Amino acid sequence: MRIKTSAGEKAFxxxxxxxxxxxxxxxxxPFLFVLASSLSSTTALIQGRVRLWPVEFNLDNYAMVMTNAVFWRSFGISVLVVTIGTLLNMFMTVVTAYPLSRPKxxxxxxxxxxxxxxxxxxxPIVPTYILVKQLGLLNSIWALIIPAALSAFNLLICLTSFRSLPEELLEAARVDGMNEYRILYRIVVPLSIPILVTLILFYAVGHWNNYFAPLLYITKSSIRPLQLYLYNIIAQFNMSDTFPEALDAAQKVSPQGLQMTVIIVSSLPILLIYPFIQKHFIKGALLGSIKE
Structure with missing residues (x-):
C-alpha cells in the first residue's frame, strides 16, 4: 500500500x-578543480583556462611525481607512521576502555x-615540545606516534560500545574459567568489530593528515612525512629539494600542476580504503547512540 504524502511533505x-x-x-x-589542474598542460594553467575539466590533457605531472624518489620516501614514512601509530592507538584504546567499562x-x-x-x-605547545625534546624524540617518527598514543574522544566511544555488551555473557565466560584477557580477546573484541573498525579509520586518517606535529618535531628531510612534504611545496612553495628535476623540465610541468598532482596522489589511499570499510563505519558510528 502506497502512503500518500501531502504537498508540504513533498516540498520539504x-x-x-x-x-x-x-x-x-x-x-x-574544489576536488574536481584540483584533479583537472593536475591533468592539464602548463600553458593552460599559466593562462588560467582550467576550470572543472582538463585542458590539453597530459600525464606529465603524474609521471614526474611517480618517478620522484623524495615523494616516495615521504609516502613510505607516512605509511609507516600510520601503521605503527594506528596499531598502538588501538591497543591503548582497547586495553584502557575494557576495564573502565566494567561496573565493579x-x-x-x-x-x-x-x-x-x-x-x-x-x-600547551611549548611544554609539549620541551617534553618531546627531553625524551629524545625529536627528528624521530616516534615523536609523531607516542604523544598521540591515545585519544580521549575515541576512548570514550570505545568505552560506550563495551558498556553495551551484556554483562551476563561476560559472567558466563568467567564461570567457564576464562580470565579477563581471554574474555577481551575472544568475546569483547569480536563483538565490537564495527566500532573498532570505525576507530581504526579515525586514527589512520588522523595520522595520515597530521602535518602540525611533523612541522614541530621533524627537521630532517630524510624522515619527512607526506603531509610535511606537501606543506613544503604548497605553503613554502619550495620545489628545489622536493622536485629538483622540475627545474630542468619547466616546459612540460609547472609548480601548480605538481602541487595539484601531489594532493591527488596523497588523497588516494584514504579514498580507496573507505569504500571497503564503509558498512562497518556506518554501523560503528551508530553504536552507543541508543540507550536502554
Missing part, C-alpha cells in the same frame, strides 16, 4: 534533496574524570 523532501545536492557540489567542485572497577570515576579533563584542557 524536495528542499532537502536540493540542499544536499548543493552541499555535495561545494565539496566536489574501583576508582574508575576518578580515571574518567582525568580523561575528560584532558579533552577540555589540552597541554
Amino acid at each position: 523532501d524536495t528542499f532537502n534533496v536540493l540542499l544536499l545536492l548543493a552541499l555535495c557540489a561545494t565539496i566536489l567542485i 572497577l574501583k576508582g574508575k570515576k576518578a580515571v574518567l574524570l582525568g580523561i575528560v579533563f584532558t579533552m577540555i584542557f589540552q597541554a
Whole structure:
C-alpha cells in the first residue's frame, strides 16, 4: 500500500534533496578543480583556462611525481607512521576502555574524570615540545606516534560500545574459567568489530593528515612525512629539494600542476580504503547512540 504524502511533505523532501545536492557540489567542485589542474598542460594553467575539466590533457605531472624518489620516501614514512601509530592507538584504546567499562572497577570515576579533563584542557605547545625534546624524540617518527598514543574522544566511544555488551555473557565466560584477557580477546573484541573498525579509520586518517606535529618535531628531510612534504611545496612553495628535476623540465610541468598532482596522489589511499570499510563505519558510528 502506497502512503500518500501531502504537498508540504513533498516540498520539504524536495528542499532537502536540493540542499544536499548543493552541499555535495561545494565539496566536489574544489576536488574536481584540483584533479583537472593536475591533468592539464602548463600553458593552460599559466593562462588560467582550467576550470572543472582538463585542458590539453597530459600525464606529465603524474609521471614526474611517480618517478620522484623524495615523494616516495615521504609516502613510505607516512605509511609507516600510520601503521605503527594506528596499531598502538588501538591497543591503548582497547586495553584502557575494557576495564573502565566494567561496573565493579574501583576508582574508575576518578580515571574518567582525568580523561575528560584532558579533552577540555589540552597541554600547551611549548611544554609539549620541551617534553618531546627531553625524551629524545625529536627528528624521530616516534615523536609523531607516542604523544598521540591515545585519544580521549575515541576512548570514550570505545568505552560506550563495551558498556553495551551484556554483562551476563561476560559472567558466563568467567564461570567457564576464562580470565579477563581471554574474555577481551575472544568475546569483547569480536563483538565490537564495527566500532573498532570505525576507530581504526579515525586514527589512520588522523595520522595520515597530521602535518602540525611533523612541522614541530621533524627537521630532517630524510624522515619527512607526506603531509610535511606537501606543506613544503604548497605553503613554502619550495620545489628545489622536493622536485629538483622540475627545474630542468619547466616546459612540460609547472609548480601548480605538481602541487595539484601531489594532493591527488596523497588523497588516494584514504579514498580507496573507505569504500571497503564503509558498512562497518556506518554501523560503528551508530553504536552507543541508543540507550536502554
